[in-house]
Amino acid sequence: MSDTSPGAGWWLASDGKWYAPELHPDYVAEPVASRFDAQPHHAASIDSPDFAAPATLPPDGHIVERSTSDLASGGTPTETSRRAPILGVVAVVLLVGVGFIGWRLLSGGSGSTGADSPQAAVQQLFDSITDADPVGFIEVVDPLEIDTFYGSFKPFIETLDGIVDDNAIESPRSQEQVGEAYERLFETLDINVTGSDGEAPTYTVEELGDSGRIAKVQFDSLEVSINRVGEPDRALIFAGGGEVGALDVSAVDGAGLELRTVNDDIIVTAIEPDGDETREVIEDVPLQLVTVERDGRWYLSMGYSIGDFVVEVADPSTRPDYGRAFDIVASGDGGSATAHDAIRDLVEAVETIDYQRIVDMMDPEGLPYLHDYFPLLDAEIPRGELREAREELDLRVTQLELRDEPWNDRVFVSIDRIETDVAGGTIDLNGDTFCLRLVSPDGDVTDECLDQVLDEEYGDEPVAEGTDILARDLVPDAIGLVVIEREGRFYLDPMGTFGWYYDVFGEVLADVLSQGFNEAAATDLDTSDGTFVVTEGPILRSGSVATTGIDGGAGVAISVEDVRLAGAGYALVRVSTDAEGDEIVGFDATSSPQWGIVTDVDQGAGAVLPAVVAITESTLTVELVDGLVALDGVSGVTGEFDSAGTPVVIELDSTRGYELSGATWTYLEDPNTASVQPLIGVEAEFGSYVRSANQVVIWGEPGQSFAIEDQTRDLVEPDAENSAPDDDTALVDSFEVHMQQLGFDYGYEVSGGYFDGCGPSDPDVDTVIFGDGPGQALITVYPTLNRAEQAFADLRSVASPCESYGGLVVLSNDSPAPDEILITYSYDANDEPDREQYFLRGRSIVAAVAVDPVEFGEIADVVRAFR
């Protein structure tokens, strides 16, 4: 017995004393000791003085407390007594833990998105933009809007993904690169959205309607600032569609936008990186966003926000019936009992032009704005005209056969047959065969089937080269509408209907690609024009730089700001890659290293920079040559290329003609674009004759001599009666050079003069057309001066009707000058008349062609200057 606990196994009795273990009423002879019999050393230890201490039981023998170490004493009786609480703890932990996890897992998602309040939703939106947080952004967007505007097209998007996966369009430089580019863009830019002076915006929340589920959140100011972070001198580089360029995000460093509400107006201040500010005022519009409540959580509604903005701008005095859509769902007043009924009810509403019923049939959850803004529409419709329209329409659907199938969590109701009496006649459409029977009020019957019409129009011509898919195969299997269920009622789903037809289109597209068209697509992708690369790379300012290909694409952006230039914005680069077979986008694949002329009139000051992109897993090296030699060649010049074969710029007089020997040449393209123009010699086929250019760049073998001679005197009007085919080509070339100043390239050729068959007619000539846009320039070179003059004279007689051009109506045929003819005409009742102005130039007729008067004037001025 002891006043204090002597050790393990001792117990506290009701008299406040501690007693030895063996004195406990439950004590049983120690089995452990027997186990230790074979181990004398430990058995001896158990015989310690503590355990052998004499003791007496308390008078009442009542146990108050056991030593805590008793639990660890290991005796069988205590094990039995401990098992229950341990099992209890296990059960509790199991129940609480696994139960909690199970409950969270099963209920996960419900109520886990959105924000606690309208202002919290708006604040989260701004925070998400600031944090470049796509998940936070999506979380506060109305999920039903996402379902309507994204979910409706999900099958189509999945089909497209399948096409990419199944066909050769699995370019290694596609989706992943876009994703990486997105990441890098936001890693490089720090975008901040705050209230005034960097503080959180101050919000005012106003409930819209009395449903308690729509609220607009107004804020007095909003500041957006963009700052560059991360590595300097890096750019996003892209190549696609034959274009190559780079975005220097540092160029937007310091840009910003401020929106402030002042006297019910929004003052918009745009801050440029250099600190310049421009201001605009949007009058009588509050700075606000609209939120909706779904299952107790608040979300941003893009539709309501846009709708309310439009209402505020158009007529703030009109008030939509906010919450009408939610009431329709709750009351079950809208929609129909079944999917088929939804279509039948729609048909009935159309018969009577019951537009309110039509609106009430629309999905109130996905497109609630249609319902809430309906009163605004209703107020605009003149009742009298509506009555007249109903009477005039006289429409009655006499037969309607429907079929339905599930589609994308919705129901697609196909119209197998619809027969309609309208205006005394009958229209009978078979939605299965796409055959139409029209019975006129006089009893005349016309039968048409869509596949027959398409066969007649397109025959056996496949819709895409390399496939056997015909136009008739593009006809969908059914025609119908998509219906969606909301709270037991069925509503029409306009976006879903669009989505269904997109889905059908996607499947046709997949068919087209699976039938061999993929080979053509793959071939295209192997060309520069088909290449798609998005990557990140350094900005080269001088000297040379190498970058390693990442995921198949490597790029270098180029700033010519710091290099000596020959003319505004020109510099010279030499590019090469390490591995054989690498492709430098736009460059000739056969030689390395290669030369390119950098044109960037902004000289690196803009956000878009010229760039070089290579398809390589190794290294792309770009060298910016300090100094591009420019020679004055106006009166002719001779020289030789250096040991590296460095290209040379030659300054010329565009009114003169030159002959070049010993080199290949090309024009310097439009310097207003930021690009690298590879010197691949495509212009060499036009020979060495140079005319109407201010600058050309020439290149050749290292050490080779070159010469440019002024040939102007020889090029004065050729002998009209003794012209040679070479002279014809020279004239066309000369015209092409002349039209380069408008960026017009060779387009195509047609036999005869441009208006032959409608006045003039000369089968021995060809017309060459330049420019592939709405405006064109053309030249027709005649064998003799006389024949050119004859053709020009015949142009004055062009009039309609014209046998060669049915549907052409000549509106005017004038002669603004002795050697000019201006013809305007309309073709197939086009709204805008076509304009063609012809000029007689020696034995050539040149012309400007355009619809737009301004564009036409510009082209005509340039063509007129051709001599």
Next chain:
Amino acid sequence: MRVEERLTISATAGVVVGAVGAFLPWARIGGRNRSGFATADLFVGLGSGSLPDLISWAGRWWYVPAVLMFCVWLSVLFDGTTWLRVVAVVVSMLALAMWWLFVWAGWNWSVIDVAWTGPVVTTVGVLVVAHAAASKRNSILFTGTGRVRPSSLLQESSEELI
């Protein structure tokens, strides 16, 4: 204290630490810190709509290690046979790998702004549970059903008598 009891307490403490970690921030989304549960639920919620199912599965993915952790903890209550201990350690590592893959994916692809407190604390909890599960012991629930391990008794008795 007997080994199995000490290990049970240790494993339970590990579960508690892991649970606390699960409630600590795992990500900062929409300007707010989110616990592991909230982060997972958010993904499950986003994916339950029309967004790609992959998003939803990412959320469910997070829950799997939580369940695995409980399985490992349960194993501590049983006889520590070699195979059970090996399985427990493997499952613990699998759970950790799954959680950290979740974290890595979110961080690597800039999907979420990862908060490290939750993952680190949870990892500590898992390691504690794993350590307990890896240690040799008798079953604490079914005494007598397992083989007697004199050496363990020897050890505990020695501890008591020192």
